[in-house]
Amino acid sequence: MSMFQLPKSAFAADDVLDVHANGAIAIEASTGKVLYAKNADTALGIASMSKMMTEYILLESIKEGKVKWDQEYTPSDYVVKISHNTSLSNVPLRKDMKYKIIDLYHAMAIYSANAATIAIAETIAGSETNFVKMMNEKAKELGLKDYKFVNCTGLNNSDLQGMYPKKFGGPTDENVMSARAAAKLAFHLVNDYPEMLKTSSIPKMVFHAGPGEDINMQNWNWMLPTLVYGSKDNGVDGLKTGTTDFAGSCFTGTAMRNGMRVITVVLNATDSKGKSTKSSRFDETKKLMDYAFSNFTVKEVYPKNYQITKHKTLPVLKGKEKSVKLETKEPLRLVVQNGEDKAYNPVLELNKKKLDKDGNLLAPVKKNEVVGKLVAEYKGSKDYGYLYGQKSASVDVVTANNVDKANWFVLMMRGIGHFFANIWGGVTSTVKGWF
Template sequence: MKAKNKLKKCLASALAFILIVSLLQLPKNAFAADDILDVHADGAIAIEASTGKVLYEKNADTALGVASMSKMMTEYILLESVKKGKVKWDQEYTPSDYVYKISHNTKLSNVPLRKDKKYKIIDLYHAMAIYSANAATIAIAETIAGSETNFVKMMNEEAKKLGLKDYKFVNCTGLNNSDLQGMYPKKFGGPDDENIMSARATAKLAYHLVNDYPEMLKTSSIPKMVFHAGFTPDEDVKMENWNWMLPSLVYGSKDNGVDGLKTGTTDFAGYCFTGTAQRNGMRVITVVLNATNAKGQGGYSARFDETKKMMDYAFSNFSVKEVYPKNYEISKHKTLPVLKGKEKNVKISTKEPLRLVVKNGEDKAFKPVLVLDKKKLDKDGNLLAPVKKNEAVGKLVAEYKGSKDYGYLYGQKSASVYVVTANNVDKANWFVLMMRGVGHFFANIWGGITSTVKGWF
């Protein structure tokens, strides 16, 4: 018996040892159940652009270096300033000493600016959005806010307003402060600090940029452009877009649908890219932070390869569909009772169609649920007359009943659309209300009598 017990213990120890060794030999992402694509990046996310539906994410809430992708915030504030009339596209700018010095640093992405020449904001914008020109970006910041320090304050405030989390802006370019020759905005960071954002925060910024100012895609999709840096053609700069996934560039293809957005590269951030593409009526936004290849090596190809992986997955597996049309009536909830109205009920239906991102084969994976606005109802669930047509009384929520779900960019779990009343219901006059009261009175008496008589038998 003792020999058998000793044998069992030996076998158990051996199995335990084998299990531990096998676990230690598993790849780093073996336990990352969410990383269905095995994206090689420190942080990543893919969303559908019209709804904000998250299609894939990996370590999406850790703040990491974003390098020149920071310029998307500078671009957003510029477009907002132009819309509000604070800045005009043909407005001219004369380089400050700071901008002049940075523009002639050949180690950075730049267009060289002359101190004796005025540059239009539209041209500086093109240099920033297409060529990631750093001095041009600072020039835009100075134009809008008077100084880069004031502008960085605006960047952080705008990020908060847009609902971003896990971020910090210390300059307007995304460079390391050490590259700014001691002229960095000292109020927001130290001499070696850089901007940081999480993949989700970066996607939120891109989401607003694309949806609030879709015209910017006309610029971000330009593969090549000439910048007139001086007064003669020999001073022209031939700018090639750093987004090499554009159809006509080295990592592009004619049918990939890529038309934006922004790359970023520093030693601290690694190789980053926020991309967007549209195919078959659906737009996708992707973000990779510190992308590498399978061997863990960063590079230009790595950020585009990992982006392509996410884009191909999104377009191959998802589509945007109208699941519930406008004026859709929810089964068993087609009307609501109205208290003291000329009519005792009012029809309710969806105000707008509800479009959802649907995974292939999951067309029936949604359940319509009516969520009424309790503030509009009394304790018995009645609306109080008068009721106006198209008055919102709640929402139709599409509850997802399928497999893995990442939710939405801003944290909501389900999509919804307002449910409204189909017509007006005026308040009944005193006579009608009185007659209803009399009717209820005798109905209650009759109900009591019938109950008593039934009790006799």
């Protein structure tokens, strides 16, 4: 088994939320601001949360026209065999039937159907082995760290009856990922393909496996408003659960309340006694979501066209005007903790490559030319930073107007003016020296 897994009772003594999970994280979904983190960078088992990557690659393939929703798939012997393993989450697939990709997608996203997931992998890449290669490559492309995919489902390879992709792992290996990496994947899934939430929020659906063989699929995300651990106002509409003996009880959740979306991850969630239960991953997720929505708000701290005090202009060399106005290109939105509205300072960071050694822009200058960025510098006591490591939020600072280059006559007269100004400055200094 993978060396990444932590002992199943690794709780932090200083965890103010008392989150019972080996790894956990909560982020705001539009900015990637981390609101809470616990052991977020250790690779742990993720089980069927792996299907988020399969889903991402499928949605990307649909967008690029490589696969179509109404495209039909005939099950391979591998897929048929796995689909009839009733000890796994599955819908039974038949060799004499053809299934549309949209239906296999629903089975994967709603019911965590494992054979349907392998079917999607085979459709996209020809084989699960080729698809797992794509999964690892996509993870790197998305900037994930602390991960390893050995199959497309999140099952332990021992459940694949000897047919697992042998290029990526051994007979008992399993997918691993850190809480932060899972949050990054969910962040991209929600922001790049928000339409997927229409599927992840479906509580129940029927899958037509064959003549007279309809399967009632209930979403394993029991926090959806109409299911057993849900409530009508919790805002939960995704994403993916996962459970194996190795990974424990896992869940990547997302919810929208009052215009703010939060993404949470818990890995090996347990009750207070360290026991994994049906409700533990949802209980710990509720802690994270309630904390996030009760303590943080997305606010526009600096509006579009904002000018920084003492930095409203920038000198321009050889221009018709001697300076150009600066302003923010877009508004700067921040996730602000309650009571910390004034915990940020606006700081201008200029792009030195745009300036000469004396800090001047060289004419001509075009309107909306990016010359730097406005950084919201946090002055509070505790901050988890952002999902991708940046410490502060920022927005581009641009020139507010054009500055044409001055003609030769204007430049000459300025030169003469500077010449006599220097002479006069020398004379006055000498005269002052007499007294």
